[in-house]
Amino acid sequence: MGGVIGIAAYSISQTGGQRLSTVVGCLIGVAVALGLELYRRSAQLTEVRLVVLGNEMSFTARTDMRQAAQRMFFQAATRVATRPLEDGSGNLREALTSLKTLFDLYREPLEADTTPPPPAKGDSVYELALDILNFELAPFLAKWHPKLKEFEDRRPDQDESEWPENAVFREELRQLQTRLRPYVIGLGDIAGIRDPERHLRPSARSTQPRPPVPQQQASRTSPQG
Structure with missing residues (x-):
């Protein structure tokens, strides 16, 4: 913002042209708006x-x-x-x-x-x-x-x-x-x-009940009589 304002002030003082003054004024307005938006985002309450x-x-x-x-x-x-x-x-x-x-x-x-x-x-x-x-x-x-x-x-x-x-x-x-x-x-x-x-x-896994042991598997692991 400081650089833009400095360039604008120098340009206006050198030329005095109305068109250039308008353009520079718009640039200053954009720079100020961007600066305010950045401040709002970084320090908003x-x-x-x-x-x-x-x-x-x-x-x-x-x-x-x-x-x-x-x-x-x-x-x-x-x-x-x-x-x-x-x-x-x-x-x-x-x-x-x-x-x-x-x-x-x-x-x-x-x-x-x-x-x-x-x-x-x-x-x-x-x-x-x-x-x-x-x-x-x-x-x-x-x-x-x-x-x-x-x-x-x-x-x-x-x-x-x-x-x-x-x-x-x-x-x-x-x-x-x-x-x-x-x-x-x-x-x-x-x-x-x-x-x-x-x-x-x-998590869903911690709340799900454990699946029952299949009957076939249980019979294979059980001791034989």
């Missing part, structure tokens, strides 16, 4: 209102806030924080490790000097991250990490399925996933993701 676990929050989502929410949504939507861990499947130690990694990923920008300051109006996406860390992930990890480690240290040769608290862990993990779900959907809304809830649904 989007008002997002969320109700998370009974608390209403309002976000004026600028580009930096949307980008942060998008990163946090992606990390949570691809981990056990939102993905189902069916009974008898998965690995409990890996599930805890995934939750701890998510905890560290969310905490890192809060501790960095580059964290954007809170908005002058409304809430910050990092307030959602703090709630997820302090009220959900931290208490769960503080309870279950030492319990599982004690079992692993005491009985290193035993499988996790033999852990007496296996079923209780899985049930509390499901409760944690239920509580995290509205937070993650809220992050998706702030990020501008269309229908973020769709990405949190269990």
